[in-house]
Amino acid sequence: MSAAAATEATLTSQEYIKHHLTNLTVGEGFWSWNLDSLGWAVFLGLVFLTIFRSVAKKATPGVPGKLQCAVEMVVEFVDGSDKDTFHGKNDLIAPLALTIFVWILLMNAMDWVPVDLIPWLISLATGMDMADIYMKPVPTADLSTTLALAGGVFILIIYYSIKVKGFGGFMKELYTQPFGHWSLYPVNFLLEVVTLLARPLSLALRLFGNLYAGELIFLLIATLGLYQLPLHFIWAVFHLLVIPLQAFIFMMLTIVYLSLAHEDH
């Protein structure tokens, strides 16, 4: 953006990118909070819940309105994905999948907001210099957010594994697979724990990696001056694919992992 060029003329490209990839943080060490990630995540979650709750309150089994139709399409899509993959009876998984899908979709969609737009608006409103404004509006490009989501899913995986198979059953599963012989139980345990931990880690890192890289490319494009316009457009169009796809993958893998946790071997 031209405003960026004017205010940050003194910054090199490297510094510009680094500046934009720094969160608005308060606190020290581990006990620091990324206010931008938290704020946008909570705001977008509230947007999702407000819209869906307002539709749910007025939901009629008769002829639905247009908003209700749209919401029902999303709900049916998630419900269909859930029923295709998970065959047990569980009242949590479908709403969990819906929350994950829509919330992540909205958080990912923040990637489309031009990288300097929000800092520029803040500087217009407060008179602060843009170099002093730290604002990373894509919560899913923050590893803390994606790890929190994947961690929530991981807790549920453990919870349902123990609930369905019992603690003994869960331990047996960890020790006796894939090799049946007792002498290989430690090897089994190592392999299974790696498999188990790889699930939330891959969930978190996949989402974070995609969105962080997307953000980074947007920032690189933003340093190109006038040439950024067509490139920015192309990259934004490409994100029509990336943004829903990543939300869908996260949702789908959550359902798959939880249905695996329900399966008794």
Next chain:
Amino acid sequence: MNINATIIGQLIAFVVFVIFCMKFVWPPLMAAIEARQATIADGLAASDRAAKDLELAQEKATAQLKEAKVQAASIVDAAKKLEAKIVEETASKAQVEKERILASGHAEIETERNRVKEELRAQVAVLAIAGAEKILERSIDAAAHSDILDKLVAEL
């Protein structure tokens, strides 16, 4: 890109959002969708039933129409038979009547003829007497010759 306390905040937000969604968003939406699905299924079943009913009704109507045609044909037949019978009866009655009228006519004619014959006979007797009187004039005594005249009259 450090992991910091943000993860705790995000986890809390995540849990709260999922619980809210599970309690207040998913059930009413699902209920509405399922209720509508049930309504549509009922409607489709009802239309199926109606189509079947219509088919049955049409079959019934066709059968009734056929039956009515058969009945009509039999009624027409019966009517024709009755007509023929009535014509026949009437003709025979007319015949009888004709014969009766003819017979009575004949009888009347006979009676009349007999009466005329008597009359004529009487008059002829008178004429014969008068003629004989004219021919014979005084020579014949009516009283003396009445037996001959009577015989003549009887012969006429």
